[in-house]
Amino acid sequence: MLAPYTTMGLGGPARWFARCTSVEEVRASLLFAQGEGFPVQVFSGGSNIIFADEGFDGLVLNVALRSFREKESSDKADLIVGAGEPWDRVVVRAAEKGWGGIECLSGIPGSTGGTPVQNVGAYGQDVGETLTSLRALDRRTLTEREFSRNECGFGYRESRFKGPDAGLFIITEVRFRLTRNMQPEIRYPELARELDARGVAERLTPADVRSAVLALRRKKSMVVDAADANSRSVGSFFTNPVVTKTFLEEKLKGLPIPAYPAPGGIKLSAAWLVEHAGFPKGFRAGGAGISEHHALAIVNRGGKTSDVMGLAGEIEEAVERKFGIRLAREPVVVRYKPGKEQTA
Numbered sequence: 001m002l003a004p005y006t007t008m009g010l011g012g013p014a015r016w017f018a019r020c021t022s023v024e025e026v027r028a029s030l031l032f033a034q035g036e037g038f039p040v041q042v043f044s045g046g047s048n049i050i051f052a053d054e055g056f057d058g059l060v061l062n063v064a065l066r067s068f069r070e071k072e073s074s075d076k077a078d079l080i081v082g083a084g085e086p087w088d089r090v091v092v093r094a095a096e097k098g099w100g101g102i103e104c105l106s107g108i109p110g111s112t113g114g115t116p117v118q119n120v121g122a123y124g125q126d127v128g129e130t131l132t133s134l135r136a137l138d139r140r141t142l143t144e145r146e147f148s149r150n151e152c153g154f155g156y157r158e159s160r161f162k163g164p165d166a167g168l169f170i171i172t173e174v175r176f177r178l179t180r181n182m183q184p185e186i187r188y189p190e191l192a193r194e195l196d197a198r199g200v201a202e203r204l205t206p207a208d209v210r211s212a213v214l215a216l217r218r219k220k221s222m223v224v225d226a227a228d229a230n231s232r233s234v235g236s237f238f239t240n241p242v243v244t245k246t247f248l249e250e251k252l253k254g255l256p257i258p259a260y261p262a263p264g265g266i267k268l269s270a271a272w273l274v275e276h277a278g279f280p281k282g283f284r285a286g287g288a289g290i291s292e293h294h295a296l297a298i299v300n301r302g303g304k305t306s307d308v309m310g311l312a313g314e315i316e317e318a319v320e321r322k323f324g325i326r327l328a329r330e331p332v333v334v335r336y337k338p339g340k341e342q343t344a
């Protein structure tokens with residue numbers, strides 16, 4: 001069953017499953033699937049993926065490459081991390097050493113290799129700022145190549161690995177450049193207030209920021225915790241939509257939607273749209289629901305993938321009907337038979 005490998009806790013059986021701890025094992029698994037004519041679905045930490053109730057009719061390949069190297073210079077520190085290394089361990093290591101640049105990304109579940117896929121971000125930081133390059137295996141040629149940061153196509157919850165090249169590359173190693181001896185920069189008002197309240201805002205360290213971020217995330221059930229039923233999710237289910245100024249002024253005139261300037265237009269709060277379309281925090285529909293602490297987190301309440309996807313569909317339709325905006329999904333939804341309609 002795939003369910004225990006995911007934070008949502010959903011998904012039926014895989015026809016084949018390979019846990020790969022080296023690039024050679026990844027290659028061998030891909031060759032096996034090619035030989036048998038099976039489709040392959042790659043995943044790592046399982047925190048942004050939803051498998052169908054029927055499972056997956058092919059090979060599910062779990063990237064579990066673990067390695068960790070560090071190189072320090074006078075003002076910088078390079079971290080070279082295997083794709084299967086849990087992301088939060090990287091943040092812990094950086095915070096312990098006082099290296100800045102990823103402290104606001106504390107508590108995000110999943111693997112290090114998963115972070116570039118949607119350019120993970122939180123509290124005003126994203127990995128695209130500190131990632132300098134990555135290595136990835138081309139599934140067509142089975143050869144590894146390097147991508148510089150500029151070649152990754154990073155945007156808001158976006159990269160070439162989620163967009164135009166989705167499914168073509170398996171990320172094997174990621175390289176970050178962090179800053180030594182630098183006061184962290186706080187760009188997010190809620191985090192600034194928390195640090196102020198703690199009386200540490202004047203002489204901040206990455207460890208202070210990590211501690212404050214974790215506290216804020218826990219309050220929203222955004223840290224995976226077996227004891228917290230509201231954290232059985234994939235985090236935010238929808239991204240914040242970006243609309244034009246004209247759309248905002250003409251179609252959403254007078255509505256108190258939280259809105260922020262963003263590249264390409266104005267970013268709106270998806271959480272506000274969901275709540276005001278009739279889906280408040282704590283809403284329940286069969287075996288799925290909305291987190292009691294975060295309006296964007298759809299939670300598995302002991303149901304099935306079909307419950308979660310059913311609720312997601314209802315929310316999308318209601319938001320579109322009421323506000324004329326089609327919300328985009330953040331997680332990857334995997335069909336039982338790629339290319340065919342899924343029941344999920």
Ligand SMILES: Cc1cc2nc3c(=O)[nH]c(=O)nc-3n(C[C@H](O)[C@H](O)[C@H](O)COP(=O)(O)OP(=O)(O)OC[C@H]3O[C@@H](n4cnc5c(N)ncnc54)[C@H](O)[C@@H]3O)c2cc1C
Pocket residue numbers: 007041042043044045046047048049063083108109110111112113114115116117118119120121122161169170171172221222223224231233234235236332
């Ligand atoms: C409680 C909670 C809070 C969260 N908070 C945040 C947040 O604050 N910000 C944020 O951006 N995200 C957040 N997320 C989403 C998620 O944790 C991140 O997107 C994470 O980086 C996904 O990594 P993963 O290894 O779990 O990916 P998986 O779920 O295993 O896979 C997700 C996608 O990435 C692909 N993928 C994974 N590994 C590789 C690889 N090595 N090579 C190629 N493709 C790969 C898979 O094919 C799939 O398409 C949250 C999730 C949860 C459950």
